[in-house]
Amino acid sequence: MAFPFVRLCPRHVSTGLQVCSYATLSKASRPQEKSSAGPVFQYVGQNKKPTPKVFVWGFSFTGALGIPSFVVPDSGRKKPRKYQLTPYRLETAEQISSAACGYGFSLIASSTKDASKLWGMGLNKDSQLGFQRTQHSRHQSYDYVLEPSPVALPLVNPLQTRVLQVACGRAHSLVLTDREGVFSMGNNSYGQCGRRIVEDELMHLLFFSQVACGQDHSLFLTETGKVLACGWGADGQTGLGHHNISSSPVEVGGDLSGVEVQQISTYGDCSLAVSRDGQLFGWGNSEYRQLASVTEATQINSPRHLPLKGCGKVVQAACGGTQVAVLNDKGEVFVWGYGILGKGPNLSESSTPEVIPSTLFGRSQFNPSVAVTRIRCGLSHFAAVTDRGELFVWGKNVRGCLGIGKRDDQYFPWRVTVPGQVVDVACGVDHMVAMAKSLL
Amino acid sequence: MATPAVRMFRRLEGLFCVYKPSGVHWKLVRDSIETNLLKVLNATPSQPLPQEVRFLAQPSTETEAPKGLTLSATSVPVLSKHPLVSGPEFQNIQVGVGHRLDAFSSGVLVLGVGNGNKTLNDLYRTRVTRDYTLEGEFGTATDDFTHTGGVVERSTYEHITQDKLERVLAMLEGANQKALLMYSNVDMRSQEAYEMAVQGLLGPEGKSAPILTGLRCIHFQPPNFILEVQCLNETQKYLRKVVHEIGLELRSTAVCKGIRRTRDGLFTLQDALTRHHWTAADITQAIRQYHSSKKHRKRSQSPAKKPALKTSEDVTATQQNEANEEAATRWFFFVLFIWLDHTFLGDAPHIRPILFI
Secondary structure (H helix, E strand, O other), X not given: OOOOEEEOOOOOOOOOOOXXXXXXXXXXXXXXXXXXXXXXXXXXXXXXXXXXXXXXXXXXXXXXXXXXXXXXXXXXXXOOOOEXXXXXXXXXXXXXXXXXXOOOEEEEEOOOOOOOOEEEEEEOOOOOOOOOEOOOOOOOEOOEEEEEEEOOOOOOOOOOOOEEEEEEOOOEEEEEEOOXXXXXXXXXXXXXXXXXXXXXXXXXXXXXXXXXXXXXXXXXXXXXXXXXXXXXXXXXOOOOOOOOOEXXXXXXXXXXXXXXXXXXXXXXXXXXXXXXXXXXXXEXXXXXXXOOOOOOOOEEEEEEEXXXXXXXXXXXXXXXXXXXXXXXXXXXXXXXXXXXXXXXOOOOEEEEEEEEOHHHHOOOOOOOOOOEEEEXXXXXXXEEEEOOOOEXXXXXXXXXXXXXXXXXXXXXXXXXXXXXXXXXXXXXXXXXXXXXXXXX | OOOHHHHHHHHHOEEEEEEEOOOOOHHHHHHHHHHHHHHHHHOOOOOOOOEEEEEEEOOOOOOOOOOOOOEEEXXXXXHHHOHHHHOXXXXXXXXXXXXXXXXXXXXXXXXXXXXXXXXXXXXXXXXXXXXXXXXXXXXXXXXOOEOOOOXXXXXXXXXXXXXXXXXXXXXXXXXXXXHHHHHOOOOOOOHHHHHHHHHOOOOOOXXXXXXXXXXXXXXXXXXXXXXXXXXXOOOHHHHHHHHHHHXXXXXXXXXXXXXXXXXXXXXXXXXXXXXXXXXXXHHHHHHHHHHHHHHHHHHHOOOOHHHHHHHXXXXXXXXXXXXXXXXXXXXXXXXXXXXXXXXXXXXXXXXXXXXXX
């Protein structure tokens, strides 16, 4: 923290004599002499960089917010805080570069080479946060972790590897590192954890660029643009052409074979992939008309190309439980599916993409070029980050997860007041984690 | 029978705007304009005095006149109507002031004469924004936020770049846009709230906290900078406080060197009369221009717009006094507001600034 210090520098005397021929000079408009006496304070220097911050809000009783005093108050007079309805600062040891929210738990990771680079908080009944040794017994793990606790990864070179990205599903989580592949933790009853994937165990050296967790399945994206999937497949969300469980990652085919994918997204039972040339592919659950542009069936078990009219080149996609959103290269957001889509209470389902007017994201006559840069989906809500660092949320306000200060549902994009510029946000079922940086 | 003075007064009824110089209380401006108008009104040539027939007693010249009173009819002027008896025709005229400007600021000040005061009332009640230019200077903080106040603190400002200033302004604009939504009385869960939010029609009705609907930096040369703001329900002291808060957000200090209102509703700096033109002739011309532009605007509004306006009028329900003129003038101001929206405001809701760490 920078302490202000006094710098005595000579200030030139400026004469501000006001001549007003209309009325007499009143006491208020006496000329002010800027004398060189008096200290000049310096609060920041020229090289000050913005401070990174993490904010959390939503339902706190699972410990997913990482603030133990919400669940177990410090003093007996205070009451536990069940819903944190506005962003609350989470103090972290390192700068957090990646965060993910699962169903009642969160993982935050820093891209440092230090020994502790991954922390988890929240529900741990399925060991989705790894083994958190209790104080009393070596062989027991905590069921609820109330504050960010380091997750020990069995790295070969713990001081050389960095964590690139984390993803959380219903009861499992995936950690992507830069040199040692992907680690998975948690519930493996449907094979969603696969096995620990190490490059040299597979035929080709596969470097992963992104991982995504659905409710009970996992998707992996390699640097060459191939998608692998494992886990529960009853809705076809693995995209492997069948509705069975897949216990180790298998490459996904269908319309995706030969296509270079740049981003994958899933959170419920529907999965989406965006190719490098801006096409959208989807598979999995379509009960809520997420994939209705290609099929009337309720499930697709193999990826199909989704022809979207009027969306332009798709840059990002985000998939929730019942709704889907895509972002095009112009910064416009398109939504469809079922639920609160963001165009008022009258639009509760749509099978074709509907654009959300950019005036709702802050476009005005003074700012004609505000564009959305990131779009994320929780189970039943959306979050969008604009290029000016503002966060907009809309959707069902499950236990205060929107962070707008009230528990009502929000039917069109609403600004969340975050002290700082938001860089990225992670959405869960009933809580959210936002990574921000201070203005200056 | 209207006297020439009354006819001239009728020509003077309406709204016009003047340029109020800084350092002057707004009341002095209003009083001097009223005095100027009164001088001219009372200088009109007075009507010839009416004559009345009175039966006056004639003094008898002859001594042998018969006893008794002889009255003869004479036409005499009515002395009670003489200007020296009754006083000037106009003792005072109703000159009303629109949104006030304090002594430190300068700029457009809207005044209304006679019947124009009713329109002024409506101007007050509808949601019309005002444009200001704020000149600020980094490095000092004073107790009344102006450069003439007592210095509280001095700080460095070399670290401030235009990019950082833009970031702070973006944050303030975001906070204000949110306030615009929060102060509107519409139920956020309704479809019409969404429709209004898309068009940028959400906003406070009547009194509310000051909200800046637009904010941008038009000149930056440390330590000086100039901001352009559009605001609702503001006071000039609040705008100076905004400059002070911008300095605090940038980890420095700032004072406001000047505030100039460049637009109040539809009256801009182009139409403002400067001090040497505060005469009845110029004011009459300004009012004539105002009336003709009002007619032109009413005619140019297409009938298809009327239903949309009607719904927005129902939604933003002001008190419904059912006088026809009132409705017509309110129409005018809603038309004005919608027109303003599309030309000046664009479409975005805005917020009350919140001081961030």
